[in-house]
Amino acid sequence: MPDFPIMLNLRTRNVIIIGGGGVALRRAKSLLEAEATVTVVAPNVTPELAALPIELHQRNYQCSDLHGMFLVVIATNDPKVNEMVHQDARAEDILVNRADSPEQSDFIVPAVAQVGPVTLAVSTSGASASAAAQIRDQLETHLDRDWSPLLTLASKYRHMLQSTINDPKARIKRIKELTNADAVRVFKEQGAQAYQAFCQSLMPDTNEDDQQDS
Ligand SMILES: C[C@@]1(CC(=O)O)c2cc3[nH]c(cc4nc(cc5[nH]c(cc(n2)[C@H]1CCC(=O)O)[C@@](C)(CC(=O)O)[C@@H]5CCC(=O)O)C(CC(=O)O)=C4CCC(=O)O)c(CCC(=O)O)c3CC(=O)O
Ligand SMILES: NC(=O)C1=CN([C@@H]2O[C@H](COP(=O)(O)OP(=O)(O)OC[C@H]3O[C@@H](n4cnc5c(N)ncnc54)[C@H](O)[C@@H]3O)[C@@H](O)[C@H]2O)C=CC1
Structure with missing residues (x-):
């Protein structure tokens, strides 16, 4: 069954990212571009991520982190932590994106190209992230610049x-x-x-x- 593709308006919404590595950095950048209010929780945070205009809690995740959040990105390198955050988010009815599990995520993050007002977004339904990026590049190359x-x-x-x-x-x-x-x-x-x-x-x-x- 195919997913339902949407463009989410996150302006002024509270979103939280659990994890502070490379995936968290990519998500933080695009969420900030969408003008979301971004909180990051992780014991280890890349310097580039720490330098962004986010609220940063440099520690392990705790359940209360999710209170008042519209959306959570789960991107730690510990599947057990990812699972725990996921359960907590479900209990609070918060929209979940899990970097390690497209099957369980409420939504997938596609490969994106922004060309003025045109957004190209490609998902392979989780089959291959790097292929999604390749297909995105192909489409972008062929997009009529006018x-x-x-x-x-x-x-x-x-x-x-x-x-x-x-x-x-x-x-x-x-x-x-x-x-x-x-x-x-x-x-x-x-x-x-x-x-x-x-x-x-x-x-x-x-x-x-x-x-x-x-
Ligand atoms: C479900 C999803 C996450 C979500 O929805 O949040 C997901 C999941 C996973 N990615 C993995 C690996 C890689 N991901 C990338 C790169 C990107 N991944 C992105 C999206 C998504 N990745 C979503 C599905 C999208 C779809 O439907 O097609 C892109 C498009 C957007 C972005 O993340 O910003 C971005 C391109 C950025 C760009 O170029 O613009 C690379 C390439 C690289 O790093 O160079 C690799 C290594 C090569 C490979 O594996 O392909 C693994 C295995 C980890 C492991 O094996 O350890 C998982 C887990 C799993 O598949 O189970
Ligand atoms: N969606 C995608 O494009 C990709 C997804 N992945 C998946 O995403 C996961 C994360 O990838 P990276 O960012 O590269 O990992 P990473 O190893 O760079 O970062 C992991 C982060 O998780 C944090 N963390 C660990 N335990 C925590 C806890 N209890 N509470 C809060 N934070 C905690 C660490 O401090 C660190 O900041 C990978 O393990 C893999 O499953 C991996 C590559 C690409």
């Missing part, structure tokens, strides 16, 4: 259409035109300015048909 600047512009016009065309059918038809094959062709062949003019021509006030649309 999407990033095009989407940054399109998003603005999409919001304008959302606030000006009331009829859902007409609105969605027009929104799709912002990023369809013709729109992409304008961006590619004539550049960002021509694309903006194209988007502008889809706005209700510059298009007479929209009297019926809205």
Whole structure:
């Protein structure tokens, strides 16, 4: 059965990482990028991790560490500790990511590439982490670089259409035109300015048909 892929908004959420090695460092960096409030608990912590803007408890895990947490990353090198933290987290209904066990995790951390507003995320369902990274690299290499600047512009016009065309059918038809094959062709062949003019021509006030649309 496949997992359910989601993009989690962790801004202002409390998350805790149990463990302070290489895996914990990777998780801390990406959690901080997502603007989560990050606590780390581990007796030994890499200097690079200790230097990050985290709340650090340099000691062994204790059950009370989980109070008030939305999510826990379990990344110690001791399977027994990992299991204990997991049981505690279950009892408190906290979302769990276990670095040593994709089968038991509530969610898997995929291999990620961020290209402007586009996120590529690849999971092999735990079959091979290094293969996930390879597939991510392949996809990133083939991603059309025009999407990033095009989407940054399109998003603005999409919001304008959302606030000006009331009829859902007409609105969605027009929104799709912002990023369809013709729109992409304008961006590619004539550049960002021509694309903006194209988007502008889809706005209700510059298009007479929209009297019926809205
Ligand atoms: C379940 C998961 C963890 C989770 O969900 O938290 C998991 C689990 C495990 N990884 C292991 C090993 C390695 N992991 C990496 C690297 C990465 N691992 C990542 C994700 C995930 N790894 C999740 C599944 C993703 C999926 O579904 O495909 C990446 C993509 C993202 C990230 O971690 O940041 C990141 C690439 C970063 C990048 O390049 O961007 C390397 C390569 C390296 O280190 O160079 C190796 C060694 C080579 C190999 O084994 O492939 C082991 C065995 C440990 C052992 O044998 O001792 C386990 C445990 C197990 O599989 O049982
Ligand atoms: N998801 C992934 O990409 C990978 C996952 N793994 C798995 O993740 C585990 C962690 O990997 P690394 O970060 O490389 O390990 P590491 O050996 O660098 O770090 C282990 C950390 O666990 C801490 N720790 C040990 N006992 C603890 C306790 N009672 N309470 C709190 N912290 C404790 C140690 O102080 C240390 O900071 C590995 O054992 C392996 O099972 C390993 C490689 C890649």
